[in-house]
Amino acid sequence: MDFELPEELRLMQEQIRRFVDKEIIPTERDAYEGPDMKPEVRAKLEAQMKEMGYWLITVPEEYGGLGMGLLARVLLWEEMGRTIAIPARKTQIFGPEPSPILFQLNEEQRKDYLYPVISGEKDCCFALTEPDAGSDPAAIRSTAVREGDYYVINGYKRFITNAQHADFVQLLVSTDKSKGARGISAFLVDMDTPGVSIVRAQQTMMDDEPCELAFDNVRVHVSKLIGREGDGFKLAQDWINTGRIRHGARGLGVMRRCLEMGTDYAKQRETFGKKLADRQAVQWMLVDTHLDLEQLRLAVYRAAWRYDQGMDVRHDAFAVKMLGDRLSFQAADRCLQIHGGIGFTKELPIEKFWRDQRSMMVTEGPEEVLRMSLARHVLDHYAP
Ligand SMILES: Cc1cc2nc3c(=O)[nH]c(=O)nc-3n(C[C@H](O)[C@H](O)[C@H](O)COP(=O)(O)OP(=O)(O)OC[C@H]3O[C@@H](n4cnc5c(N)ncnc54)[C@H](O)[C@@H]3O)c2cc1C
Incomplete structure (x- = not known):
């Protein structure tokens, strides 16, 4: 090794x-x-x-x-x-x-969507979440119904990042409700298609402003279907895995910065005649973040390495996302504690790390849902 x-x-x-x-x-x-x-x-x-x-x-x-x-x-x-x-x-x-x-589009679709995105001429967003379906995407209600050479799309999406700047949306809707998640299909829908509207942008505690989108009898040609009907989830799988590993990688960066800032401040700040760095209570907070960082780094690098070798990283990705988001939030929280009042001000980056990392624990899969998926693997693996 x-x-x-x-x-x-x-x-x-x-x-x-x-x-x-x-x-x-x-x-x-x-x-x-x-x-x-x-x-x-x-x-x-x-x-x-x-x-x-x-x-x-x-x-x-x-x-x-x-x-x-x-x-x-x-x-x-x-x-x-x-x-x-x-x-x-x-x-x-x-x-x-x-x-x-x-990258999974056919050549005709690539001309209109992939190449303009690579060249920077077009921007896009991805829309799956709905008011009644977030963690449980099989519950989505938006539908696409085939009518001759067109699909007619009706539905509502929420929390869609970047919709304000998008030229088109990668839209996941149901083409066959009886099949649940296997009936979800992906479409390319231009944002200026009649019937598509941005209802509002929502302000959040992280500064992100994801949008709500309405689709009202939106007619899209069959050539806008990505892959085949029912492929929606399969198409998104690779993205979901690498996205989760990205959460872990971001967590590493946040934790390192929190350690750099926390140790630096602890060495400067004096209370009751002693540096914070000399107090065991503060040392232990820093040591906890250090231990978490070292373990997370092994897990994240290993998951990425396995992906590069072509191995199945689904379970690694669950673990890395869960650990990365939680441990980095805890690191930001400890860093805030060590800084006392100044940590809450907008002069330092800590409060923003804290808000961002807290939100990561929900988006792209809350921990409880990832645990539920990982539990199936644990039950199969240790007592087959
Ligand atoms: C800033 C931001 C940007 C986003 N960007 C996008 C985007 O670009 N495109 C997109 O499609 N979506 C996007 N989302 C949506 C995001 O992916 C969802 O918020 C997320 O999937 C959770 O869904 P939900 O909010 O509906 O929570 P719910 O599914 O309602 O879950 C609420 C809570 O219930 C608990 N829970 C849920 N299921 C279980 C279970 N089985 N067991 C135990 N506990 C459970 C969890 O604690 C969870 O946090 C974004 C969200 C935010 C906040």
Whole structure:
């Protein structure tokens, strides 16, 4: 077993860490205007990433991207997780990030949707969640009914990130209710199609503003169906796995930054004639985060490595998401505690880490639901 990162990945990690320290962290609190990164900040950071050769990291080489393996991406996400300047949920600064669903389109569909996303001409969103179906997507009510060469879509979606900026939506609706999750199909729907409307954007405690979308007798040609009827979930599976591992990677970055800030502050701040760093109660908080970070790192890197070897990472992804979100939230919470009152102010990034990481414990699968899925594996595995 070799626990060392390959040399080229280690060098990349060091380079990006230096970049984050020098170029991003010093101005991170000024990076936003409302829920979005200021355009000039994004443009500058993206230009720097392009120049450094970190562009289109998730896009395979045959489409002009870097086709980076997941372990390499994890290292980049981890470093970006150390700063609140980089959006927790939206596109980072490595250029467009087409969803894995778009690579499964047929050539005709790719021309209108995949290639324009890669070139930056089009933006998109992904809509599955509904008012009555979040963790339990099989309960979705939105439907697509075939009428000749068209499908007629009716329904309502909520919490849809980036819908305000999207040219089209990757929409999951039911084409056969009797089949539950297996009756869910994926469609490409242009946002300017008659009957599609953004009802409202909702403000959240994390600054994200996900939208509610209504679909009222929306007619889309059969050529907009992705794959076959009932493929919706299968198409999203790879995305779901890598997305969950990304949660773990982000958690690593948050935890490292919380340790850096917590130890630094504890060494400076004096109460009752002694540094906080000399108090066992504070030392133990820092040690707990250190222990969590070391364990999580092994789990996240291993999951990414297994993915790169073509192994099934479904269960690794459940575990890494669950642990990453929970442990990083706890790390932010301890860091806040160590900083006392100043930790709550908007001068420091801790309160934002705290809010963002708390929200991660619900989005893309709450812990209780992941545990339910993992329990099936545990029951089968240990007493087959
Ligand atoms: C900021 C933000 C951005 C989002 N972006 C998108 C997006 O772009 N596209 C999209 O489709 N969705 C998006 N979502 C939706 C998100 O994925 C859902 O919120 C999530 O899946 C949980 O669904 P829910 O909110 O309906 O909670 P529910 O499913 O109603 O669950 C509520 C709570 O009940 C508990 N629970 C649920 N089921 C079980 C169970 N079986 N056993 C025990 N406890 C259980 C859990 O504690 C859970 O937190 C976003 C949400 C937010 C907040």
